[in-house]
Amino acid sequence: MTTDEPGSETARAKSFGAVAAAYDAARPTFPAEALTWILGPGRLQILDLGAGTGKLSAVAAALGHDVVAVDPSEEMLSLCSRLPGVVTMVGAAESIPLAHGSVDAVIVGQAFHWFEHARALPEIARVLRSNGVLGLLWNYADKVVPWVRRLDRAIMGDDFLGGKGDGFDPVPILEQSGLFSPAETTRFRHWHDLDRGGLRQLAQSHSRVAVMTESRREAVLEQINAIYESTARPPEPLRMPYFTSCYRTRPSDLANYRRALDAPVAPPL
Known part of the structure; x- marks a missing residue:
């Protein structure tokens, strides 16, 4: 199998551009209090890395920060x-x-696990100021709720993990790099309202579904329709429970030393 075949990690990483509208419409935002916990007070110059359609950028801008959003798509x-x-x-x-x-x-919201960490972490440390902060956030659907667990099983198929775990853990990667201080972590609860179309778009926005053949994707969407029919009580929206896992860390002395050593020298006046 080539690395760009459907189902490969490369194909899944590249799939988001093709489903940008579905991603923007159906994915949840991030709680403002989560970003405040990471950033603290004051107006900051912020890089939203792997920004996608700007879910996290929008929250940062609404809090009064100056935001540059970078994404390959x-x-x-x-x-x-x-x-x-x-x-x-x-x-x-x-x-x-x-x-x-x-x-x-x-x-970084919902994207750090896609990075090539051996190259990305030195780059992040390079662009950060010496007292800067790196914040990593992931939204996870609360699979303790039975209908959410059924939804996750329909979307993830063989990758379904049920209610086990909170997903990706960046701490070992950060520690191994030597470029960041020990990470602090916390989580925040929130909810995302969806109608029938929104629930289908949520499924379509997942990389695993995006790279499926059309027939397989339609079969998954039929399962999504059935979940909506058995769970929703229109005209009330379907309230999907989420928690946001947050990590914050700062450049280490090694990172600050390297940045100072490698910083371009200003030309003479």
Whole structure:
């Protein structure tokens, strides 16, 4: 199997551009209090890395921060660029198109697990200021709720994990890099309202579904329809429970030393 065949990690990572509208319409936002916990007070220069359609950028801008959103997908960024107070740039976590020490914070929502960490973490440390902060966030549906567990099983198929675990853990990767301080972590609860079309779009926005053949995808969507029919009570929206796992960390002394050593020397006047 080539790395770009349906079902491969590369194909799944590249699939989001094709479902940008569904992603933007159906994926939940992030709680403002989660970002406040990461960033603290004051107005900051922020890089939203792997910004996608701007779910996290929108929250940061609404809190009064100056936001640059970077993502490799032009389709995703075309939606993000509509947000007030957000500047967009095409780029990758492994080669960030910003200068040394140019931002107070790097935030990553729902994307860090896609990065090539050996290259991305030095880049993140490079663009952060010495007292900056790296914040990582993931939204997870609360699979303790039976209908949410059925939804996850329909979408994930053989990858279904039921109610086990909270998903990806970035702490070992951060520790191994030596470029960041020990990470602090917490979580926040919130809910996302969906109608029938929104529930279908939520399924379509998942990379696993996006790379399916049309017949397999339609079979999954039929399961989604059945879940909506058995659970929703129109005209009330279907309230999907989420929790947001948050991690915050700062550049280590090693990262700050490397940045100072590698920073471009200003030309003579």
